[in-house]
Amino acid sequence: MTTRILPALRGLMSNQQTLPRLKRIEPDGKEPVVSIPPGCADVPGALRKQLPAGAKRVTIDTLGTYEAGFSNAHGRVAGKIAVVTGAAQGFGFEIAADLARQGAWVALADINVDGVNAAAAKINADCGRETAIGVAVNVADADSLKAALEQVVAAFGGVDLFVANAGVLRAGSVKELSVKDLDFVTNVNYKGYFLSVQTVAPIMALQHQTVPEVWFDIVQINSKSGLTGSNKNGAYAGSKFGGIGLTQSFALELVEDGIKVNSICPGNFYDGPLWSDPQKGLFKQYLDSGKVPGAKTFADVKKFYEAKVPMRRGCTTPDVMKAIYYLTEQAYETGQALPVTGGQVMLS
Ligand SMILES: NC(=O)c1ccc[n+]([C@@H]2O[C@H](COP(=O)([O-])OP(=O)(O)OC[C@H]3O[C@@H](n4cnc5c(N)ncnc54)[C@H](O)[C@@H]3O)[C@@H](O)[C@H]2O)c1
Numbered sequence: 001m002t003t004r005i006l007p008a009l010r011g012l013m014s015n016q017q018t019l020p021r022l023k024r025i026e027p028d029g030k031e032p033v034v035s036i037p038p039g040c041a042d043v044p045g046a047l048r049k050q051l052p053a054g055a056k057r058v059t060i061d062t063l064g065t066y067e068a069g070f071s072n073a074h075g076r077v078a079g080k081i082a083v084v085t086g087a088a089q090g091f092g093f094e095i096a097a098d099l100a101r102q103g104a105w106v107a108l109a110d111i112n113v114d115g116v117n118a119a120a121a122k123i124n125a126d127c128g129r130e131t132a133i134g135v136a137v138n139v140a141d142a143d144s145l146k147a148a149l150e151q152v153v154a155a156f157g158g159v160d161l162f163v164a165n166a167g168v169l170r171a172g173s174v175k176e177l178s179v180k181d182l183d184f185v186t187n188v189n190y191k192g193y194f195l196s197v198q199t200v201a202p203i204m205a206l207q208h209q210t211v212p213e214v215w216f217d218i219v220q221i222n223s224k225s226g227l228t229g230s231n232k233n234g235a236y237a238g239s240k241f242g243g244i245g246l247t248q249s250f251a252l253e254l255v256e257d258g259i260k261v262n263s264i265c266p267g268n269f270y271d272g273p274l275w276s277d278p279q280k281g282l283f284k285q286y287l288d289s290g291k292v293p294g295a296k297t298f299a300d301v302k303k304f305y306e307a308k309v310p311m312r313r314g315c316t317t318p319d320v321m322k323a324i325y326y327l328t329e330q331a332y333e334t335g336q337a338l339p340v341t342g343g344q345v346m347l348s
Contacts, residue, residue, distance in 0.1 A: 011210025
């Protein structure tokens with residue numbers, strides 16, 4: 001029920017196209033009470049009829065009492081509600097931290113529950129305000145996503161920006177990769193992105209229905225391997241190519257719901273744990289497997305890959321953030337796959 005009611009309420013309590021955060025509060029008995037019968041087919045219509053003009057607090061009979069709050073934070077996403085999947089570490093954590101610094105309320109969602117709770121606590125401590133929450137999710141599981149989004153909407157009231165970042169990699173030749181590894185990569189990177197959009201889009205659509213002038217954003221963190229093949233890494237590259245097919249298709253379909261859908265395709269992010277983890281990272285894997293001819297150290301492996309980049313360095317989170325802010329601020333673009341690769345991939 002939460003995801004069917006609060007996003008519409010948020011839209012109807014908006015102030016000149018700014019949607020508030022909804023916060024659950026203790027009722028003082030003076031709030032107007034709105035009744036939404038179970039199975040109500042037109043929640044926005046029912047709310048519109050019953051909600052007094054200018055109400056800042058309201059009791060929904062089945063959900064509790066909520067207050068509309070407008071952020072006084074500053075920044076490029078001030079007052080927006082963002083969800084970032086795969087946010088316990090790596091790109092996801094750094095994206096969530098930057099969105100919080102730029103004024104957003106952020107739900108960090110990850111399968112690593114302890115990790116994501118610690119990550120959210122760190123962001124709150126760094127920002128000096130309660131702006132982030134940690135949420136458990138397995139993006140490959142529709143029920144888990146549904147429960148996670150219920151939790152986000154219960155905490156904040158809706159979603160303005162969804163960053164589909166959770167992703168995994170199992171490198172290996174097509175001649176050897178196990179079906180188990182293929183399924184693992186496909187389930188998280190491809191199916192997980194599909195299910196994420198399937199779960200969050202109705203929330204954004206409900207908001208758009210109540211404030212048609214306002215658009216919402218889904219941004220997938222794809223990869224340069226979604227634009228060009230990756231040697232002995234076909235499962236990953238295939239899942240990322242597929243993700244761009246989903247982005248283009250969702251973009252066509254969700255225009256009518258006021259949702260832009262775009263992908264960002266970063267180059268290698270050497271500073272993150274995926275590459276740098278001393279035990280499991282790609283530097284170690286590639287060194288041990290002899291994938292880089294003559295390499296004796298992590299630095300040799302890094303130099304080999306940096307040499308493939310015209311700008312001779314890896315991708316960083318600030319590079320990716322510029323792309324996220326471009327795509328969200330640009331009102332006239334959807335269905336794009338934006339490379340952030342230092343020139344390693346050039347679109348024709
Ligand atoms: N690291 C790179 O060089 C690089 C380059 C281009 C694109 N990317 C993409 O960026 C994204 C993030 O990569 P990263 O390097 O930060 O990875 P990472 O391995 O450091 O972090 C991935 C996070 O996703 C979480 N996760 C994994 N499976 C999940 C699931 N089923 N449900 C929810 N969470 C799950 C993990 O717990 C982890 O916290 C991925 O989509 C990846 O493909 C990474």
